[in-house]
Every structure is written in structure tokens, then in C-alpha cells.
Amino acid sequence: MAELHAGDDGYETLRPPGVPRPAAVLVGLVDRVDGPFLLLTTRTGHLRHHAGQVSFPGGRMEPGDPNPAATARREAWEEVGLPPENVRVLGELAPYDTVTGFRIHPIVGWVTPPPAWIPDPFEVADIFEMPLGFVMNLANHQRETRMRDGRMREYWTMPWNGRNVWGATAGIIVNFVRVLHWQP
Template sequence: MSDEDLAAAWRDPALLRARLDRARPVPKRLAESLNRGDEGFEELRPPGLPRPAAVLVGLVERPGGPFLLLTTRTAHLRHHAGQVSFPGGRMEVADPDPAATALREAEEEIGLPPDEVEVLGELDPYDTVTGFRIHPVVGWIRPKAAWIPDPFEVADVFEMPLAFAVDLANHRREQRMRDGRMRTYWTLPWNGRHVWGATAGIIVNFVQLLRWRP
């Protein structure tokens, strides 16, 4: 996809939906370039099958172009405390699919009504070292009101310009030690925010899919 086509696609939900549809199933060459999660750390994950979860990769419609909807988790949470994340959480038995989970969690966490979200498609799952298999659900958001964060789970709600995220110059690699091993991961530092780990990996996957040239 040329930069002109890419710029047009990220401003039009119909074009984004078509782009996601064309990439399913993900071609082998593209699949090999995507982040599957914390690879090489399988033995550090909790025993048993990964626990299914879903997040909303929300694109908020704004006059200057769409923005990615992100939250900062509160410091006392058990998993990923204080980190930047998409709205989302564990799938429940009553949820018929990942989209239902993502929409339910977004409403609970930031007060986003499901009828303000147009679901465009899904990205490939992303496994975390903490034992979750995250299903990213892409949605186009036309908000009618301000966000209402749940004070127990969400310390802050903010938006990152999608134009910033699709610029490959803003994708950085960092390293840190975890359980005696060096971990390498993506980061997207933006406006004083440190977006990293699964959230950054999912953003990078989304951008790679948008930029995919068969």
C-alpha cells in the first residue's frame, strides 16, 4: 500500500474494513513478520491453556484524522499495573465472541456505549507472558460524550494520533531483564507516554497489516 493509499485508508472505516478483510487469512509472509507475543518465554507462563481475553483497538473519529484510544491502568491492579493498554479484559462465558468482550470491557472501563463502535474486524491473537491470549478487535468510534473512566481500573484515558502510530520511525525496540533473561519488545514513546509490551506489539501488528503489500 502506497503512503497515499495508507493515508486515505486510515481515515475511512469502509476502507479499513476492506483492508482487514483482504488480510484474512493472514498470508504466510505477513504472518511471519507479526508479533505473536512474548516469544521465547513460554516456560515462564502459567501452566495450562492461555486464558482468552480481548481488547478494543479503538479508532476515534476526529477532524484531523483518527486517534487510537488508550488507557493507563491504575497502580494497584494485579496484572500490568500502571501500564498503557487498550480497553479490554478476560473473556467471560456469557461473551459470544471477542468483539462482545471488547465492547463490554470498554463500556465498563471508560463508559463507551457499544452503539458508538463500528466493529471493523480482528487482528491475530497475541500471547502474553502472564498467560493471556489477547484477541484485538478493531473498532471505529464516533463518540457522543466524554470518556468516563472506572476509577478502580483506569487512571487515565488518552488518544494517540494514528498518523503517529503508522510512521515506522516511531516504532522502537527496547530490552529489559525479566526472570534472569533479556526480553526485547516494541515501544512507541508519545507525548510523555511509554507505550510498550503487548499494547505496542498489537499496534505494530496493526500497522504492518495496514502497510502490507501482497
């Protein structure tokens, strides 16, 4: 399989020096009658990292987590009320390094949804599902640029239904779509 690297078309160069902090997210494919949907959240506005941004359920790896899949399942349980047994892990995408110093391990999982999503009020402002068909359409993958720390930065964005999925989350989605479109 073609190796996909982290960041926007390669490792991001603005990452603080030092060892990246390990984290994991659940790229959850929610099983719905009308097709699979990606499970996403909007982070609350007061958080230290990525406040108000759209993200996958996930977070830092804790010492008690045996692997990134365990972290992704634990974080999904804490953030959106998804029981770990409702996630069948399908695989892991290449790690994604962020400008804020995280090395994210995206864990792809098939999700049997609970009767209702339960947002953690401290971390999650909103829980929503984006149709997989929308993200599979390459026309919906857009590039934008902006200045950060005196340098121009280019990143992925996917406006959808009044929300703007961008940065690391959009980059992980683009990498996931690239894996699904891969042909030998």
C-alpha cells in the same frame, strides 16, 4: 494477507505453562476531525496485572460473552464509558499471547466518541488518544530489552507525549500497522 503472530516477533516464550486465559481488547480508531486516533488508557496502580501500564480498553472474556468482539465492546463500556453501539467492528487481528498468560484477541473498531470519556475509577487512571499518524510512522517503533526471570527479553515501545506505550499494547499496535502496510 500475511499472517502476523502474537508476542514480540513470535509467541513470547516466558508465558506460564498451561492454557492461556482468553481476553479481548478494543483497538479503537476514534473518529476525529483531524484524523483517527487510537483510544488508550493508563491502568490504575493497584491492579493485579499490568498495573500502571498503558493499554487498550479490554479484559478477560466472560462466560456470557459470545465472542471476542462482544468482550471488547463490553470492556470498553465498563472501562471508558463507550456505548457498544458507538463501535463498528472492522475486524480482528491475530491473537497476541502475553508473558502473563493471556491470549489477547485485538478487535479493531471504528469509534464514534461519546460526549465525554468516563473512566472506571477502579481500573482506569487516565484515558487518552494517540494520533494514528504517529503509530503509522515506523520510526516511532522502538525495541528495548530488559531482564525478566533471569532472561533477557526484547519488546516494542513507543514513547509519546510523556507516556510510554510498551509490551503487549505496543506489540499489538506494531501488528496492526503491519496489517495496514501489507501489500500483495
